[in-house]
Amino acid sequence: MQLALKIDVDTFRGTREGVPALLRLLDKHRTRATFLFSLGPDHTGRAIKRVFRPGFFGKVSRTSVVSHYGYKTLMYGVLLPGPDIGKRCAQLLRDVRTAGHEVGIHTWDHVGWQDNVEHASDAWTARQMRLAHERFVEIFGIAPKTHGAAGWQMNDYAVRMTAGLGYDYCSDGRGQSPFLPLIGKDIVRCPQLPTTLPTLDELIGVDGLTESNVAAHLLSLTGTARAHVYTLHAELEGMKLLPVFDALLAGWRQQDYQLGSTRSLFDSLDPTQLPLHRLVRGTIPGRSGTLMLQGERAQ
Numbered sequence: 673m674q675l676a677l678k679i680d681v682d683t684f685r686g687t688r689e690g691v692p693a694l695l696r697l698l699d700k701h702r703t704r705a706t707f708l709f710s711l712g713p714d715h716t717g718r719a720i721k722r723v724f725r726p727g728f729f730g731k732v733s734r735t736s737v738v739s740h741y742g743y744k745t746l747m748y749g750v751l752l753p754g755p756d757i758g759k760r761c762a763q764l765l766r767d768v769r770t771a772g773h774e775v776g777i778h779t780w781d782h783v784g785w786q787d788n789v790e791h792a793s794d795a796w797t798a799r800q801m802r803l804a805h806e807r808f809v810e811i812f813g814i815a816p817k818t819h820g821a822a823g824w825q826m827n828d829y830a831v832r833m834t835a836g837l838g839y840d841y842c843s844d845g846r847g848q849s850p851f852l853p854l855i856g857k858d859i860v861r862c863p864q865l866p867t868t869l870p871t872l873d874e875l876i877g878v879d880g881l882t883e884s885n886v887a888a889h890l891l892s893l894t895g896t897a898r899a900h901v902y903t904l905h906a907e908l909e910g911m912k913l914l915p916v917f918d919a920l921l922a923g924w925r926q927q928d929y930q931l932g933s934t935r936s937l938f939d940s941l942d943p944t945q946l947p948l949h950r951l952v953r954g955t956i957p958g959r960s961g962t963l964m965l966q967g968e969r970a971q
Contacts, residue, residue: 673897675929676937677705678820678843678867681906682782684714684755690910691764695771697914701921706843706933707768708778708820711807713754715783758807765811774933776818780804786823790953790962794829801833818934820844820903824867824963828855831951835862841938843867843901846956847966850899850941851949854970863943865934866966867903869893872913874958887919894927901934 679694681687691707698705758765769775779785780803789797801819808816819834821844831853834842839862847866852859869890875881881889894900902920904910909917924931952967 673929674899674937674940675894675924675931676865676899676901676934677703677931678901678903678934679705679707679906679910680778680820680822680903681707681709682778682822683710683716683907684757684760686906686910687757687761687764690906690908691768693914694906694910694917695768695773697918697921698773699771700918701925701931703921703931704773704933704936706774706776706818706820706935707765708776708818709757709765709808710778710780710782710822711758711804711811712780713756715754715781717754758811762811769812774818774935775812775816776820777804777808777816778820779822780807782822785821786825789821789825789827789830792827797827797829798833801830801837805837818842820934821964826951826964828951831855831860831862832858835860841865841934843903843934845951845964845966847949849966850937850946851966851969852943852946854948854950859948861943863938863941863946864949864966865901865937868900869902870956870958871903871905872908872916873905874956878958883913883916887916887923890920891923891927894924894929897928899937900929901937 681691687709765775780800785800789800805816815838817840819839819842821830824845826844831844832855834844841863843865845864845866847864848868850863850865852861853864872886875886875889876883904917921931948970950967950970952965953962954965955962
């Protein structure tokens, strides 16, 4: 059974420090993953606006934001200008592809997308997605083939654009299994491979889970073999939580999972046989606000 590794790279620091560490660890375990990059300005400091979201204080109190992101990152876009990740880290991004990993789009401006896209206009949505698309082409010399939304945040127009931009598949939300999105009466012919497992920052600090036992808990959730998509973050598993990810990779091997990129999972599917599901907004335990979820199966 396959377990796909999807790596979200949110920040300038995560790109420069977390990505190289993850490349070394993945080489150690002889596996490949899908890296999804933030390609424009790092405006992490602007996330302070989330203070008004339900569950925000609970999440911050459980996870050490400063230790994971650093003071400097938390000032980008507020007290310090946000560095342009795609321009300043272009060679590092190309190195990821050279190492044999799939590369794709996470977003243009991570905080801007995560905090605004739910209620954004079609024009704003299109501009953000095209900025990221064009920067990807500028860096890699080819068009991107996959997209994974920042914060699992999308709107209907953005979902439609995944097909319009020619992506083979996307991993933009949370759910249980691969599907084709149904919006109104329209089928979006771009399969979604949703994240199926909780993330470390959703688990640590809840029900007695700590950095020392969270890997064992997550492995207990994958004890029954089925296809999974696990989302990790360069700022977490690529830095302070690297030992936890090391233990997870070893544990999943022992559970006989075939580890690889989301591309490898997509290639094992027959897109013509995927079920249709509607998209809904809802909450996930341990995460503030709402996000895009796989809804009911269409009849």
